[in-house]
Amino acid sequence: MSQIYTQVRKLAEQFIEPYADELDQKKRHLRN
Incomplete structure (x- = not known):
């Protein structure tokens, strides 16, 4: 779960x- 969140956050940034x-x-x- 946290890995997905990190990936999404990187993309969003x-x-x-x-x-x-x-x-x-x-x-x-x-x-x-």
């Missing part, structure tokens, strides 16, 4: 990371 970076850049842009 790979999928979400680019979007998180984009959100980060937008937040920085709003601050500046």
Whole structure:
């Protein structure tokens, strides 16, 4: 069970990371 969870989490992180970076850049842009 935990192995599956770890695999899914890794996939989710790979999928979400680019979007998180984009959100980060937008937040920085709003601050500046």
